[in-house]
Amino acid sequence: MAEMQSFDVVIVGAGFTGLVAANRATQLGLKVAVLERGNDEFYACNSRYAGGVLHISYHDVKDPQPVLVRAIEEITTGSADRALASALASTALRAVEWLTAEGASFAADGSISWRQRVLAPRRPPVTEMEWRGFGSDVTLRKLEQNLVKRGGELHLGTRALALIMSSDRCTGVEAQRSGRRGAYGARAVVLADGGFQADIDLLRRHISPAPQALKQRNAGTGRGDGLRMAQQAGAAVTALDAFYGHLLSRDAFQNDRLWPYPQIDELGAAGVVVDARGCRVADEGVGGVYLANAVARLADPGCATAIFDEAIWQGPGRSPSIPPNPVLIKEGGTIFEAATVAELARKAGLPERELENTLRGFNEAVQSGRYETLDPPRSARKRAPTCISNPPFYAVPICAGITYTMGGIAIDAAGRVLRPNRTPIPGLYAAGSTTGGLDGGPACGYVGGLMKAIVFGLIAAEHAAEDLPAG
Incomplete structure (x- = not known):
């Protein structure tokens, strides 16, 4: 990693958000690298451990867009960004269809309307963390395989450290692998590393005066790296005081x-x-x-x-x-x-x-x-x-028990990272649980982590492909 490696798009994080974005970008003809901190085949992440229910605010993703937007507004008591809510609602069904085409399969969980699309095989109803070989794990591994077949690169054991900025544009990521620091040049960067639920200092600052008293109901990997890097690059953040x-x-x-x-x-x-x-x-x-x-x-x-x-x-x-x-x-x-x-x-x-x-x-x-x-x-x-x-x-x-944090990097409906004045930082995108603007509000409203991940991973890749500078 001593020399700069160059890509069209570099994505930080290989959960559902990152792998959806990476596969969509490669479909659009882009050269892609995904940087994942985990270093083994079954690297831990919330996506792999998820129950796999695809819903929006406890509604079926097939519901009409106005119904889904209204559900988001109701559960968040009006605090959700309406543009983000509309983007989620209008893209949800297409995102599920895209995921199906990538090899995902689904099973219904009874007759409950919002549990009609559960990633298969469904996880059994047991108390402990049972994930290997079930829907989310199987789907994540399928996305990894698809990425490699399309020529994308998955760099395991690689921790992103800082964004590379040229003038006001993001042009890459500094990262560390096997103790060596190097750089990944990019015409666009997508931050997709999840929330900060496993970072004690950030939890103490934003969530709880005694974070050690919260049970980590998650993979233990959400450290807020993307959030910190974005802030250092001048990004705005939403309220950070709520969690799912x-x-x-x-x-x-x-x-x-x-x-x-x-x-x-x-x-x-x-x-x-x-x-x-x-x-x-x-x-x-x-x-x-x-x-x-x-x-x-x-x-x-x-x-x-x-x-x-x-x-x-x-x-x-x-x-x-x-x-x-x-x-x-x-x-x-x-x-x-x-x-x-x-x-x-x-x-x-x-x-x-x-x-x-x-x-x-x-x-x-x-x-x-x-x-x-x-x-x-x-x-x-x-x-x-x-x-x-x-x-x-x-x-x-x-x-x-904390699963993931609801607030994060401020983005627009195209997944572009915003400055405090609401203008986008060129070349910088974020998606999934590293972002805010949907879940949360006074009632700590839960919109749905998996759909947020899949939809905005898709959107960020598509907009980045349209907006890439000449290279």
């Missing part, structure tokens, strides 16, 4: 059979989530992703507990495909059970009087229909509240 993730049993830190499933979202959203004082921490009605963010923002994210009753345990507790009832108990997770709230508080190590007051006030507000007067207010955004009054009562110590 779920509530997990706190025992997941010691027990790998308790992550990435079962999620404790349904129990927390139907019951209440309290801190060490026995006080509610957030509006449970917004849902599990929002609750995971709320727990992460606590001064002590390791102190949260989900409180619920028998009706919730036997109802919502059995509803997900990998339900906490009975999976949590079967896999060794901690759950306290008691005939009274006071006894439950003692078992769970919570203050009796405060927990009793919290549940009494909650139940009174629900009975009166004035639950929005609670502090914090309770809404019925995703689930209407019910009284927590049917013994036995339960408590599950929980933590926030």
Whole structure:
């Protein structure tokens, strides 16, 4: 790597975003190199570990564009960039068709409308990280093979360090491989290395005061390299304070059979989530992703507990495909059970009087229909509240599990990286979870990581091909 190697397009990251962009660019006749930090055949990345469900804001990608845009706006409470939302919605079906032509296959997961396109073979409903030979892994390897057949280059064990800028244009990437630093010249660069969920310093700055108390519910590879490089080159960034993730049993830190499933979202959203004082921490009605963010923002994210009753345990507790009832108990997770709230508080190590007051006030507000007067207010955004009054009562110590960060590099609808004044940096693109502008907002709305990756990988490659300077 001592000498400059020259390409039309250099892509940083070989997850779905990077490999979609690379294959599309080679289809368009471009010379492409992909730089991937992982150094073995089954290099870790969130794409490989993903469940493989292709949806947009829990809607079928075949839904009409206005329906999909409205779904994005609703789930993000209007915070999503409308141009990005429109680009995602209008390109989604074409992107799925393109992926199918690349060799991906799909299977439906029951009759749920937004789970009709799951990368096949479908991953089995087990608690631990089971990925080898299933849909996302198989599809990722197919894209790798396609890239090589088309003459593209995949450089494993290569970490991008900095962008090469000539005047105001991005003209390549400085990288390190096997301890040696070198350069990859390019007429366009696509940053596609994912979020910063595995970088403790960035998490502490933007997500949580105690990031070590968050369970890494991911591949452990998202270090924010692309984000840092883009900022050094003058890029703007979106809000960086939200992430996609779920509530997990706190025992997941010691027990790998308790992550990435079962999620404790349904129990927390139907019951209440309290801190060490026995006080509610957030509006449970917004849902599990929002609750995971709320727990992460606590001064002590390791102190949260989900409180619920028998009706919730036997109802919502059995509803997900990998339900906490009975999976949590079967896999060794901690759950306290008691005939009274006071006894439950003692078992769970919570203050009796405060927990009793919290549940009494909650139940009174629900009975009166004035639950929005609670502090914090309770809404019925995703689930209407019910009284927590049917013994036995339960408590599950929980933590926030982080999958990927929602904010990132600011881009336009063509995937071009933007400066703070909203003008594009020539030659520089970004796509996937290294970017922001879609997921997030006050409700930490989840739009869908895989579709964001595939669609904007495709878009970035196509625009780069149209806009390349003479070389």
